[in-house]
Amino acid sequence: MTSKLVPRLLLGVAVLAATPFLLIAADPVKPIIEVLKETPAQPAQTVEKTDEEWKKTLTPEQYRILRQAGTERANGQVYKEFKEQGGGTYCCAGCNTELFSSKEKFDSHCGWPSFYDPSKAKNVKTATDYHLGYARTEVRCAVCDGHLGHVFTGEGYDTPTDKRYCINGTVLKFVPFPEAKEAPAEKK
Numbered sequence: 001m002t003s004k005l006v007p008r009l010l011l012g013v014a015v016l017a018a019t020p021f022l023l024i025a026a027d028p029v030k031p032i033i034e035v036l037k038e039t040p041a042q043p044a045q046t047v048e049k050t051d052e053e054w055k056k057t058l059t060p061e062q063y064r065i066l067r068q069a070g071t072e073r074a075n076g077q078v079y080k081e082f083k084e085q086g087g088g089t090y091c092c093a094g095c096n097t098e099l100f101s102s103k104e105k106f107d108s109h110c111g112w113p114s115f116y117d118p119s120k121a122k123n124v125k126t127a128t129d130y131h132l133g134y135a136r137t138e139v140r141c142a143v144c145d146g147h148l149g150h151v152f153t154g155e156g157y158d159t160p161t162d163k164r165y166c167i168n169g170t171v172l173k174f175v176p177f178p179e180a181k182e183a184p185a186e187k188k
């Protein structure tokens, strides 16, 4: 090893060691659940794309969940973000359709975002799946046919429906209520 190479190697090691800190400093709080300033334009009709088109518009994790019926990790960063969010609506990350709102959100302690009902029932559809070897009711976006999660009934939660829409937060976009609009609803 030459004497010139050693300092270079040391520099390389120093840069590599600092890289995680540089990445954190550059991107400190980017949430997994995208937060929008206002409700996005709602699709006028069903949204159909090829797999290649979906891959261009979704993150790999969103693609895995929405298009391949995947499931996000329970009790992860997404659940933390969801629990800390205030009032607002939740739209499909695939097609922007409004699906849920904080008014039907409840804390099921299951590790995934939970709602007792959709906010826009016509935008959410269900189907039966047997992926785990027994029947479960799958929840899909009615507009882009993306997989959102599952709905379970009769678990004894103290909610108006006794349903738990167990939804992958990764495939939602959050639109906080404007303060002015939220205030009158709170007074009811």
Ligand SMILES: [Zn+2]
Pocket: 092, 093, 094, 095, 096, 097, 141, 142, 143, 144, 145, 146
């Ligand atoms: Zn959708």
